[in-house]
Amino acid sequence: MIGVALELFSQRSPDDVSIDEIASAAGISRPLVYHYFPGKLSLYEAALKRASDELADRFVEPHEGPLGARLLRVMRRFFDFVDDHGPGFSALMRGGPAVGSTATNALIDSVRQAAYVQILSHLDVENPPARLELVVRSWISLAESTALIWLDGRRIPRAELEVQLVHDFAALAAVSAAGDEEMGALLRRMLKDEPADGPFSELVGRLISLAS
Numbered sequence: 772m773i774g775v776a777l778e779l780f781s782q783r784s785p786d787d788v789s790i791d792e793i794a795s796a797a798g799i800s801r802p803l804v805y806h807y808f809p810g811k812l813s814l815y816e817a818a819l820k821r822a823s824d825e826l827a828d829r830f831v832e833p834h835e836g837p838l839g840a841r842l843l844r845v846m847r848r849f850f851d852f853v854d855d856h857g858p859g860f861s862a863l864m865r866g867g868p869a870v871g872s873t874a875t876n877a878l879i880d881s882v883r884q885a886a887y888v889q890i891l892s893h894l895d896v897e898n899p900p901a902r903l904e905l906v907v908r909s910w911i912s913l914a915e916s917t918a919l920i921w922l923d924g925r926r927i928p929r930a931e932l933e934v935q936l937v938h939d940f941a942a943l944a945a946v947s948a949a950g951d952e953e954m955g956a957l958l959r960r961m962l963k964d965e966p967a968d969g970p971f972s973e974l975v976g977r978l979i980s981l982a983s
Contacts, residue, residue, distance in 0.1 A: 772793070772797045772799065772804065772807065772814075773814070773817050773818055773821055774821070775793060775796045775797040776788075776793050776797075776814050776815070776817070776818040777818040777821050777822055777856075777859060778796075779792065779793060779796060780815065780818050780819075780858065780859050780862060782858060783858055784858055784862070785811070785815050785858075785862055788811075789811075790804055790805075790810075790811055790814075793814065815862075816874050816875060816878075818859075819859075819862065819863050819875060819878050820878055822856060822859050822860070822863050823863060823878040823879070823881055823882045825852065826849075826852050826860070826863070826882050827881065827882050827885035827886070829845065829848040829849050829851070829852050830845055830848075830849070830885060830886045830889040830890075831889060832844055832845050832889070832893070834892070834893060837964045837965050837966060837969050837971075838893055838894075838961050838964075838965070838971070839937055839941070839965055839969040839970040839971040839972075840969060840970070841893055842893075842936075842937045842940060842970070843933060843934065843937050843970055845889075846914070846933040846934075846936050846937060847933055849914065849918070850918065850921075850929050850932070850933055853918045853921070853922065854929065857922050860918065860919075860922070861919060861922060863875075863878065863879060863882075864879060864915055864919060865919075883908070883911055883912075883915075886911050886914075887907055887908060887911060890907050890910075890911075891903075891907065894907075894957065894960075894961070895960075896957070900953055900954075902947045902951050902953070902954050903947075903953075903954065903957065905947070906940075906943045906944050906947050906954075909943060910936075910939060910940045910943055913936065913939055914936050917932060917935075917936060934970055934973075937970040937971075938970060938971075938973075938974040941961070941970075941971045941974055942974070944957070944958050944961065945958060
């Protein structure tokens with residue numbers, strides 16, 4: 772039932788999906804839906820929980836290869852989810868009919884925290900300094916807002932945005948590193964094993980071309 776509800780909520784606004792439609796699609800009766808869920812809001816939140824768990828899993832990536840390539844793979848899986856569950860993603864991030872719901876806000880925060888923990892693990896940092904926390908959390912928020920804007924018309928090719936977000940991570944780290952020695956050391960570690968054809972090297976090359 773939750774899987775059917777998530778699919779319907781992912782296709783259309785939750786306001787446009789009725790309990791009767793969910794019951795029909797799941798092959799069950801309307802009273803049975805109410806047996807498990809007191810109303811559409813509780814079923815909607817259960818569907819959001821399923822979506823949040825799946826979205827958080829998109830940030831799990833093996834610690835193999837250069838960081839730039841890992842982040843690019845993460846962004847591709849992230850946009851796979853956004854592409855497949857556009858309305859559901861928007862509902863999760865914007866709250867939909869559950870705006871102000873403590874449960875819904877907690878789900879959103881859990882996705883952000885899972886992404887944050889994963890990125891720190893790839894940076895091999897357990898106790899991040901304040902500037903690094905700012906960089907990582909700002910980048911996660913940027914990825915969210917970029918995906919939401921992209922869904923409104925999809926006017927920029929998805930693949931370009933995936934690379935751009937990896938570049939954005941490097942750029943945020945570089946700006947922070949310019950004024951902080953600890954961030955500078957971290958940035959050098961990030962770039963140490965970056966291949967010439969990697970996304971971080973590509974950004975550096977483009978910036979040098981712009982400056983010349």
